Amino acid sequence: MKFLAEYRDPELARALVAQLQRAVTRPWTVMEICGGQTHSILRHGIDQVLPPGLELVHGPGCPVCVTPLETIDRAVAIAGLPGVILASFGDMLRVPGSRGSLLEARSRGADVRMVYSPLEALALARANPDHDVVFLAVGFETTAPGNAMAVAAAVDQGLRNYSQIVSHVLVPPAMAAILDSPGCRVNAFLAAGHVCTVTGWRPYEAVAARHGVPIVATGFEPVDILDGLVQAVTLLESGDARVVNRYERAVRPDGNPAAQAMVDRMYRVCDRKWRGIGTIPQSGLALRPEFAAWDAERKFAVADITPAEPAECIAGLVLQGLAKPADCPAFGRACTPQTPLGATMVSSEGACAAWFRYGRKVPQ
Amino acid sequence: MSDRADVTGFSCPLPRLDYDTVQMAHGAGGRLSQDLFEKLILPRFASPELAPREDGALLDLPPGRVAFSTDTFVVTPLFFPGGDIGKLAVCGTVNDVAMMGALPRALSVAFVLEEGWPLADFHRVLCSMEATAQQAGVRIVTGDTKVVGRGQCDGIYINTSGLGVVPEGRRLGVARIAAGDAVLVSGPVGDHGTAILTARAGLSVQTELASDCATLNGLVEALLACGADVKALRDPTRGGLAAVLNEFAAGARVGITLEDGAVPVRATVAGVCEMLGLDPLHAACEGRLVAVVSGADADHGLAALRAHALGSEAAVIGRVVPAHPGVVALRTGLGVERVLDMPLGEQLPRIC
Numbered sequence: 001m002k003f004l005a006e007y008r009d010p011e012l013a014r015a016l017v018a019q020l021q022r023a024v025t026r027p028w029t030v031m032e033i034c035g036g037q038t039h040s041i042l043r044h045g046i047d048q049v050l051p052p053g054l055e056l057v058h059g060p061g062c063p064v065c066v067t068p069l070e071t072i073d074r075a076v077a078i079a080g081l082p083g084v085i086l087a088s089f090g091d092m093l094r095v096p097g098s099r100g101s102l103l104e105a106r107s108r109g110a111d112v113r114m115v116y117s118p119l120e121a122l123a124l125a126r127a128n129p130d131h132d133v134v135f136l137a138v139g140f141e142t143t144a145p146g147n148a149m150a151v152a153a154a155v156d157q158g159l160r161n162y163s164q165i166v167s168h169v170l171v172p173p174a175m176a177a178i179l180d181s182p183g184c185r186v187n188a189f190l191a192a193g194h195v196c197t198v199t200g201w202r203p204y205e206a207v208a209a210r211h212g213v214p215i216v217a218t219g220f221e222p223v224d225i226l227d228g229l230v231q232a233v234t235l236l237e238s239g240d241a242r243v244v245n246r247y248e249r250a251v252r253p254d255g256n257p258a259a260q261a262m263v264d265r266m267y268r269v270c271d272r273k274w275r276g277i278g279t280i281p282q283s284g285l286a287l288r289p290e291f292a293a294w295d296a297e298r299k300f301a302v303a304d305i306t307p308a309e310p311a312e313c314i315a316g317l318v319l320q321g322l323a324k325p326a327d328c329p330a331f332g333r334a335c336t337p338q339t340p341l342g343a344t345m346v347s348s349e350g351a352c353a354a355w356f357r358y359g360r361k362v363p364q
Numbered sequence: 365m366s367d368r369a370d371v372t373g374f375s376c377p378l379p380r381l382d383y384d385t386v387q388m389a390h391g392a393g394g395r396l397s398q399d400l401f402e403k404l405i406l407p408r409f410a411s412p413e414l415a416p417r418e419d420g421a422l423l424d425l426p427p428g429r430v431a432f433s434t435d436t437f438v439v440t441p442l443f444f445p446g447g448d449i450g451k452l453a454v455c456g457t458v459n460d461v462a463m464m465g466a467l468p469r470a471l472s473v474a475f476v477l478e479e480g481w482p483l484a485d486f487h488r489v490l491c492s493m494e495a496t497a498q499q500a501g502v503r504i505v506t507g508d509t510k511v512v513g514r515g516q517c518d519g520i521y522i523n524t525s526g527l528g529v530v531p532e533g534r535r536l537g538v539a540r541i542a543a544g545d546a547v548l549v550s551g552p553v554g555d556h557g558t559a560i561l562t563a564r565a566g567l568s569v570q571t572e573l574a575s576d577c578a579t580l581n582g583l584v585e586a587l588l589a590c591g592a593d594v595k596a597l598r599d600p601t602r603g604g605l606a607a608v609l610n611e612f613a614a615g616a617r618v619g620i621t622l623e624d625g626a627v628p629v630r631a632t633v634a635g636v637c638e639m640l641g642l643d644p645l646h647a648a649c650e651g652r653l654v655a656v657v658s659g660a661d662a663d664h665g666l667a668a669l670r671a672h673a674l675g676s677e678a679a680v681i682g683r684v685v686p687a688h689p690g691v692v693a694l695r696t697g698l699g700v701e702r703v704l705d706m707p708l709g710e711q712l713p714r715i716c
Contacts, residue, residue, distance in 0.1 A: 004634060010625070010697035017698070039641075045700025091641075222697065337708045348641045357708075362693040362701045 007221030008044075016226035017049050023233045027053040029185045030232050031178070031321050033171060034192030035062030035349025036220050042358035044222040054233065057185070057321035058351040060174050061192050063139040064092050065319060065343040065350045066274040069307035071167045072097035075136045077302040078165070079110040084300075085128060087113045087121040088136035091347040096340055098308045102136075118143075118150035125154070125162035134296045137164045141198045144168050144285055145259035148266040151287065151294050155266075163296040166287050169272055171195050172203050173283035178320055179211040186321055188232040190218040190225065193247035200255030204243045217245045266291060275343060276309075276316025315342035318351050325355040332356060376491045378484055379403045386477045386486065391511030400509065404487055408494040413470070413505035421505035423470055426529050431466035433457055434525040442485065442519050444563040446556075446574030447650070449522055450489035454496040455579050455650055456601065457526040462581040463597040463653065465536040465588065466528030468500060473507040476521040479514045489520060500579035502526070534588070538615035540595040545684040546662035547612075547620060548655045550583060550675040551576065552628040553605045557647030558636050569639070571632045578651030583674045590668035592661035599653050603707050606645040608654045609682075609692045610706045619688035622704060624696050626681045645694075646707035656684065 006012075032038055038058045041047050047056060060066050076097050079086035086102065093102040093114055106112040111131075115121050118135055125133035137147040147164065154162040171192065178184055191204055196217040204215045214235035218228030228246050235242060245251050263285065272284025287295045312330045317323035325331050325344070335341040337353050344350035348357075381403060382396075389396040406414065413421040437453040447455075454471065461468040473493070477486065497504055555576040562569045580599065588594055596616075600608045605627065613620045629644045637644045651674065657665040662680050669675030694704040 004638060005631070008697055010699075013698055036641075042702075043696075045696045045698050045702050048700045048702075049698050357705060358702050360703045362691060362703055363688045 004221065007219065007223040009223060013222045013226055016223065016230055019230050020054070020226060020233060021051040023230055023237060024051045024054050025237060027055070028187045028233060028236050029055045029057055030188045030190060030229060031057045031059045031186045032190040032218070032225070033059040033061040033175070034195070034220070035065065035347065035351065035354070037061075037190060037192065037218065037225060038351050039349055039354045040220050040222065040225060042354045046222060046225055054229070058318065059178070059189070059321060060274065060277065060319040061140065061171065062319075062344065062347050062349040062351070063143070063169070064095050064347040065315065066169055066277065067092070067095065067138050067167050067343065068273040068275045069097055069309055070273075070305050071165065072101070073099060073305050073307050074297065074302055075134075075165055076100065076102060076105045077305065078134055078296060078300045079105045079112050080108075081300060083131050085111045085113060085124055085131050085133045086136065087115045087124060087133060088138070089116070090114050092136060092138060094340075095343045095346050098306070118147045119153070122150050122153055122159070122162060125159055129161060131161060132299075133162050134300070135162070135164045137166045137168060140169055140171055140192070141195045141263075142192075144263045144267065145198060145256070148262045151266050151291065152262065154294055155291060160293065163294045163299050164287065165296045166267065166285060167272075168267065168285035169274065170269070170283050170285065172207055173280050174274065175204075175207050176211070177277070177280045177283070179207070179213065181320060181322075183322055186213065188214040188236050189216070190228045190232060191215050193217055193219040193224070193250060196245070196247060196251040196255065198256050198259050200253050201243050201245050201251060202253055208241050208243050212241045214241050215243045217243070217247045217251050219247045219250075274319070276313070276319050310341040313342035315344040315352070318344055325352040325359070328352070376408070376487075376494070378487045379407070381483055384483060386479055386481045386483060386511055388479050388511050388513070391477065391509055397509070404483065404490060405507070405509070408490040409473070409504040409507070411503040411505055413503060414507075421470065423505065423527070425469060425527070428529040428531055431461050431464035431528045431530055432525070433460035433464070434523065435460060436521065436523040438518070438521050439560065440518060441563055442489070444575055445559050447577035448489060448492050449520060450492040451496045451577055452650060453522040453524045454493050454500065454502075455577050457524040458500045458502055458579045458581055459599045459653075461526045461528035462579075462584045463599055464528065464530060465534040465584070465597070466530045467585075468502045468526055468528040468581050470505045470527045471497065471502055472525045473504050474523040475507070475509045476517055477509065477511045478517045478519050479511055481519045486520065496579060500581055536594065536596055538596050538612055541612055541616035541618055541656050541684055542595070543618055543684050543686040544659040545595055545656045546659050546665070546680050547609070547622070547682040547684065548657055548662070548665055548669065549605065549628065549679060549681050550580075550653045550655070550669050551651070551677040552630045552633065553600065553649055553652060554629060554633040554637065554644035554647030556650040557604065558633045558644070561640070562636060569636060571636065573630070573632050573636070576649055576651035578674055580651065580653050580674065583653065583669065583672050586672045586675070587655060587665060587668050590664055592665035592668065593658035594665065595656040595658065597653055597655050600649045602648055604644070604646045604648055605654065606643070606692070606704050607706055609704065612656060613692050614690050616684075617689045619685040619690070620682055620692045621685050621701070622682035622692060622694045624694055626679055628677055628679050643707070645704065659683070
């Protein structure tokens, strides 16, 4: 497949590993923002070939991981209302809330559907005029345009039985929050290439300048990630806190203006709570007030949302790069992908799930 | 893709029936049940064992140990590129019997039909079962049909059970796997699982991908006839290649080392799986086998598989090792080994 095999080329990858070894002269800590990158790093064993002194920490870029517990509890409660069809993406359905996951709600009789695209939920609304279709819209800047497009279509077509629970999050404010947190060890970031495809890389310039950290827009395959690391280390070693785009096959400086305009038409920037981390100012998207009729949180009054997080879960620290999954006493014991305590153990993009699946060493 | 039947130009024309769809009475044992059996089912499964219409079949089996297996088939959509639920139901059980080293002889078939489901679709499934059973050289000798109310099942569920006879002298089993053996796969993995996923309504990914669904008893005989010391056979259905290799490693208390680059995966399968966040090594096959062969016979076994139409893309993918008993290690392109685990239940597509 084009854009897959060539970025997994073993020889090219090994040459980049050698280049990385030559480039590192001092200890550095680099955070990969995106859970897709974390997954790729562990799946291909990149963490095992890094030169001594170079440490990778996993960032908060896993949409289901950072969706606040109360949002999941609200979705579960709304799904339980008569006449409601609740739709969301695959791995969102398994995330544990205080009163179980959406899949558990389905087994109790709620009508919960897995969709691959937000437009599918729109089609469900058209096909079920006597039902209320509620779409749980989560994700970063990547999924926001598609979800905005779906609700825009509902507004334009006057489709009143479609609404969204919007829990979108934005990457640059989260990066700034991580850099501002006490104990932060991050020297540079690999930014998520597909987020940059939508936003461009210019929004990162302010973060890089204010905090003095290099940021490299990076892809997801082994060659991409190793190349991003070579670039990040080169910038660190020369004391150059710039934004560099190494995902040139998809990212333009200003991103995708049509996608940005669609997001801007439907959503406004708001403060947002991140699961395990807390509230980050101006880090989320919510439906604009003029579209309140399509806002499920306003449309369905659901009381008694008192979320309770399992005490032993350290997902918040993992998501900020302050701890590794294996530091958690519950990891692999009380908490496994079959019995997840936190969302980071659920999604294939979650750091704990990636560690559980790929991170165990082969016994010698 | 439509999952409605298109019987125009089909080799077995739909018989004239009083109803177009399944009625509750079709499962009630009366006139309509008889009609359904005589007009639709019996003509497709004509066999000397079924013809007397007794409560069961009487079989004359050649000497040898009898292998016996059963499976129930539930799939959405019912008709998909490369097959349908009927073909799948025959292939699945024939293959399970063949993996025991047995020559499959007879199948039982039980249908659960949904009230209101088009009989033209049922007929299409029956034709497909007839063709697949003929191809595999097995006879359908007994069966049953029940009907459930509309909404209580998804069109049709099928259970098949199969019997086969293991010729004298064949010894296949996980317990025979030992360090030094080679692991072979008969073709690219993940075609069936990925084809089903892309055929489902809602996932608007268009590919040329078809299920690999096929009966493997011919391929098994070709491999066993070549004289290679074949230790164990298994077809990587649910859970895919990763599940089978973990079963082998755990069952024989050996380690298995797999070369990531050596496992054949079609570019389309790799691409679709990458997009959805799924792993081709966890995706189901319905027409592939995994063989553990004595290390000295690896090339010989590979040549025998490749000489057969269903094994032309076979490959040696790994070795059985004395280290890390019970663990399957995957060597990545970077030369790093990591654990290849059992898949964890249902694979769910990721968000972005």
